[in-house]
Amino acid sequence: MDYTSRYGLEYNPFIKGSRETLVETSQYREVTTRLNYLLQIKGIGILTGNPGAGKTTAIRNWTASLNRTANKVIYVPVSTLTLIEFYRYLSQELGVEPAFRKGENFRNIQGAIRRLTYEKKVTPIFIFDEANYLKNQTLNDLKILFNFDMDSTNPAMILLAGLPNLALTLNLTSHEPLKQRITMNYTILPLSQEEGRAYLEQKLKDAGCHQQVFEKNAIEAIIEASAGTPRMIDKVTNASLMIGSTLNENIITSDTVMKAVNDIQLV
Numbered sequence: 001m002d003y004t005s006r007y008g009l010e011y012n013p014f015i016k017g018s019r020e021t022l023v024e025t026s027q028y029r030e031v032t033t034r035l036n037y038l039l040q041i042k043g044i045g046i047l048t049g050n051p052g053a054g055k056t057t058a059i060r061n062w063t064a065s066l067n068r069t070a071n072k073v074i075y076v077p078v079s080t081l082t083l084i085e086f087y088r089y090l091s092q093e094l095g096v097e098p099a100f101r102k103g104e105n106f107r108n109i110q111g112a113i114r115r116l117t118y119e120k121k122v123t124p125i126f127i128f129d130e131a132n133y134l135k136n137q138t139l140n141d142l143k144i145l146f147n148f149d150m151d152s153t154n155p156a157m158i159l160l161a162g163l164p165n166l167a168l169t170l171n172l173t174s175h176e177p178l179k180q181r182i183t184m185n186y187t188i189l190p191l192s193q194e195e196g197r198a199y200l201e202q203k204l205k206d207a208g209c210h211q212q213v214f215e216k217n218a219i220e221a222i223i224e225a226s227a228g229t230p231r232m233i234d235k236v237t238n239a240s241l242m243i244g245s246t247l248n249e250n251i252i253t254s255d256t257v258m259k260a261v262n263d264i265q266l267v
Contacts, residue, residue: 003245010208014238021206022061023199023230027188031058035159038184039071039123042154044146046170047161048132049188052231055161058188059127066125072116073125079133079162086138094124106145114148117155124156132162132169139169143178154183190228193220200233214240217254225261239264 004012013021022028031047035058038045049055063073074093081089087105088098094112099105116122128134148155160166164187170179191199197219204213214222222240226232239260244252 003241006245006250007213007241008209008211009204012238012241013203013207014234014241021203022057023202023206025054025191025195025199027191027195028054028058031055031186031188032062034184034186035059035062038159039066039125039157041183042123042157043183044142044158044160044178044181045184045186046166046182047159047186047188048164048166050164050190050229052229053188053190054230055188056129057230059129059159059161063125063127070121071123071125073127076126076128077130079128079130080135081138083135083137083141086141090126109145110148113156126156126158128158128160128162130162131160132166134160136174139175139178143181191223191230191233192228193223196223196226196228196233199230200237203234203237212251214252214257215254218252218257221254221257221261225257235264236260 004010012018031054034045034047047055047059063075066073074090076086076089076093078089084100084102084105087102087109090109091098091105091112094109094116096108096112099108113124116124142158146154146156146158167185167187169175170182200214200219200222218240222233222236226236236257240252240257243260243263244256247256249256
């Protein structure tokens with residue numbers, strides 16, 4: 001018997017590539033509120049969190065909800081680009097022929113942003129994922145690239161998303177001018193035991209499960225071993241389902257969860 005069928009699941013909501021199950025935790029709702037606020041006032045925002053905390057999931061679902069006739073999303077997933085590669089990438093995403101000189105790319109990018117904002121009435125939204133890997137040169141140029149009308153207007157929304165050390169980088173004296181332009185800053189924290197339980201149970205429910213799958217202690221063990229990180233909750237839960245099925249357990253115990261934890265080398 002397939003382990004998803006054994007536990008009454010129509011699909012496995014705990015693996016990547018499966019049907020996405022969105023669990024709106026309190027922090028997810030807060031991120032959405034903060035992003036809507038940033039879109040309203042424009043400027044630069046920071047979103048940080050540990051690996052697997054749900055940053056990209058929140059951003060992806062938020063951008064999917066936007067009116068695409070009023071907003072243009074430019075997503076930059078490669079944060080290790082050289083400065084000239086960075087300028088050329090933005091130029092391409094804005095529909096401008098990339099130039100070989102930084103100055104020309106700079107003018108073209110600002111011109112494209114002005115046309116979108118003032119002529120087409122479209123808000124450009126720049127999302128830099130894994131921004132903790134952005135080079136210092138690139139961070140230094142961000143404050144210049146998005147400086148319009150002698151820093152009197154914010155025609156675009158810029159979001160820097162990354163690991164917590166991004167905040168440490170921005171606290172360096174050399175990045176003080178950029179830090180002063182930040183209008184939104186939020187850190188996604190790990191889920192509490194209660195939130196983690198709700199997260200896990202909501203995923204089971206959304207996947208069509210109407211039976212008890214885990215003992216109470218087993219769920220607590222999953223949340224504790226995962227340190228409240230959604231991605232790790234998914235990983236431990238999936239491993240527990242597989243092992244539980246192999247052991248012919250109809251209700252998974254905390255011992256089985258610990259076997260799963262050991263198997264994926266979390267301890």
